[in-house]
Structures are given as structure tokens and as C-alpha cells.
Amino acid sequence: MRISIIGGGTVGEEARETAVAAGRIVAQRGHTVVCGGLGGVMEAACRGAKEAGGDTVGILPTERRADANDYVDIAVATGLGHARNGLVVMNGDGVIAIDGAGGTLSEVGFSLVFDRPIAGLGTHDVPGVEACETPEEAVRYVEDELGV
Template structure:
């Protein structure tokens, strides 16, 4: 499947005779011949979020360990940076570890992060969270993160991350795994943040998943 973007007329098509409706994020039959430039799913996502007038407003969640390795912390920060640069809002648990690293990446990318805290006060958030939301409901907020997200990227993690992955899959949310995240049937393992971004782009555009490493 090849994506074709007509920037002048705001049309994203494919080579199978379908047009992407940005308002509903559905592919519709289209009798007009596809015109424009070939684009990757990531380039199409960037267009959707920055130029279509109908961006996805639902956040992408990034979850993971509170005690990351250096590799996991770097992956989280890069993931946040990539999501922000492509116009996606990031949802996380708002505290330390992977959550802080991803929010730092979002801040560096000029994006928006939402921290859904288990605590009763917003001061518990890490310093990079744009919007701290103090739920006061403890670990039950894991289910809220999974429910509120369009899709989830997990980086490392233990039982808390595993519960969020399980909730997300139960709710029908796509889950992408990085850097030692718990393996769960139905979740897709990715080799690096760039591959995770491509999988998110495919999920947003409702394209088939690409082969993952």
C-alpha cells in the first residue's frame, strides 16, 4: 500500500482507490485518481497533525519503569521528542523514571504532556509535565491511562506497566513495546523509538502494522 499526499488540496490517498477522511479517520472509496507526492506513514501523520485541520486529539500514552536503565531513559526521552515533533499529545503517569524522561523529551520538542498522577496533589508531578492531573486514586489510575489513550508505548516496567498493558489490550488499544517492556500476546515489539513512532502513525491512520523486530 502506497500513500499519496496532495498538500495543495489536503488529500491523503492510497494506490488502491481510497481517500483518508481526516475527520473520521476512515478510508473511503474515491473515484478520483490519486495525485501528489508519495509519503511514508510518519510523513502522513505529520501532515494530519499539523496541516490537515483535523488532527488526532486523543493522546498517546507512554508508560514504563520508575527505575530505568540509561538505555530505557534515552529511549523514553527520544520517544517523547518524536511524538511532540509530530504533533501528538503525550499522556503518562506524571512522576519519575520513564515518565519524567518522556516528559522531558516532549518539552524539548515543544509539545504537550499530561501527567495522570496517582497522588492527591499536582506538586507530585515531575518538573517537565505540562498538565499535571492529581487523581488521588492511587494505582487505579493505570486503568484511566489505558482507557484515555489512543495507543500506548511501553518502555521497560514491572507489574504496574504490565497492568496498564493488559488494560489497554482489553480496551482494544494498540500497544507497542520498547527496551524490555513486558511481553504480552497482542502487543507489538519495536526495535527503537523510530519504529514505535511508525507503528503509532499506522494506528492513527488505520493502516496495517508493519513487520516489527
Template sequence: MRKHIIGVMGPGDGATESDRAEARELGKAIASRGWVLLTGGRNIGVMEAVNQGAKEAGGLTIGILPDNDASHLSDCIDLPIFTDLGNARNNINVLSSDVVVACGMGLGTASEVALALKNGKSVVLLNVDIITQDFFQKFAINIAVAQTAAEAIEIVEALIEPQ
């Protein structure tokens, strides 16, 4: 049986301490369930924190890189995929994920959430302000909001492992 791939998207440079802390917990929880983690693969912000959490828990990590430069690759990535597509790699991120969790928000993350929703993927928003939540909820029903990483994982479990 194919393993579930959970995409975690979030800001790089603009990630807050709270974004990084929630992302690290997400990574641990994803790995502990035997799911595969997919991120943007860089060594900064949410990407780095979630990959660190996954590796701490013995998980498998995939990084979809925007360029062909390994100098920005997270040390916690098992399978790097160098695209040289810039922001167009966001489509690969969301289409390759069974569920997308957006931890924090920035322009790149917003584009990934929009692409996921447009393609019928379920999205969980974590650590996102109410204005952003309201905006995305106007466009789709396949979107949920979580207050903590643990709550986000419960939502993901319900989405990919229905009773």
C-alpha cells in the first residue's frame, strides 16, 4: 500500500517562532504515523523546522526545491528533488501531497493553498490569522482550521484514514 504524503507549507524567511515550533511538532507527528513529509526542502523557516521534527522521529522527508542549488537544501531532507522551476514548483508540492497543511502564511504559502484548493486537495490552516482563514474559506469547503499541531494531525488523520 502506498504511503500517505503530507505536504507542509509555510514561510521561509518570514516564519515566526510560533510557526517554527508548531512545524517541528507537525513533523514529529507526521513521522510517528509513518506518513511521508513533503516540503519545499530549504534550510529555513517552516521547511527546516518541520523536517527537523520528522527526522527526530525517524521519518522520511521529500524536498521539492525551487532551483538546482544544493546550498539551500535542508540537511534533514532524504529525497531532494531539484526542479529549477522557481515558484512553479508549488504546483508539484500540492499535487504530490494527499493533504496540505499550511503552517503560518506568506505569499508563497498562499499560492500553495490556492493551488491545493483549486485542485480539490484538502487543506488544514495552522497558525493563520482570522482574516486569512475567512479569505480561503470563502472559496472552498475542503479547508479546515487548527489551533495546534496536534489538532492539525487529528484533522489530517480523519481526512486520510476515514472510519
């Protein structure tokens, strides 16, 4: 299964640690991390996944695969800017949102449009996002919603 981890491109230490833990748990549970491929939550989640031996996919807003963070295994260059946010969500079976601002909110919106279960960790409080306290709870919520 693929889990899209979305969140801020620039984050504080707490959100970074949460994203590393989420990526690690996703990988430990045998799933692939999908993200926007750049920094912040995206890089931290990929780092956690790689440290646990997992696989990562980065769907980039730019035209250059080389723009991906160092922990992305498969970089997909789109040249779409923020419009690539729909692709990040579509390529995951479920979503974990961590922190974030407007770009993350757009991904939450796409998650609702594409009927993906969304677990939230310190992110936007909107209908359809299941607020979770820990990365473990977030991964478990997505798995349960998908019957895994």
C-alpha cells in the first residue's frame, strides 16, 4: 500500500520529528511513502522511511527530478507547481497530514475529492480529517479505513 504524507515545506523541530516517525512506521508496516519530494515534512518522512528500509516516491512541483530531497527513491518531475498536489494524493491509498499551510490544505481538499482516508497530526482541523495524537495512531487509522 502507498501512504501519502503531506505537510509543510518549512517546519519546526516537533513537526519534523513527527514526520520522521510517521515515515519510519509506514515503512516498518511494509508501505511506501508518497510525498511532494521537497523539504520539511516531505524530506523528514522520506528520511524516516529510508532509515527503516522502506521505499519513497516524490512527486515534484518542478521540471527537474534532481530537485528531489536525498531520501526520494523515485522522483517524478511534473513542472506543475502546486497543481501537482492532486497527484501526490492520487498516488497514495490514504493520507497522513502533518502541520502545513495552504499547500497542505489544498492536498487535504484533494484527499476529500478522491475519497482518501486522512489522518491529521497537528494540521488543519476540517471535516474529514481524523485528528490523531501520534504517528502510530495515524498509520493505524489509515490502515483500518482501508481494511489493511
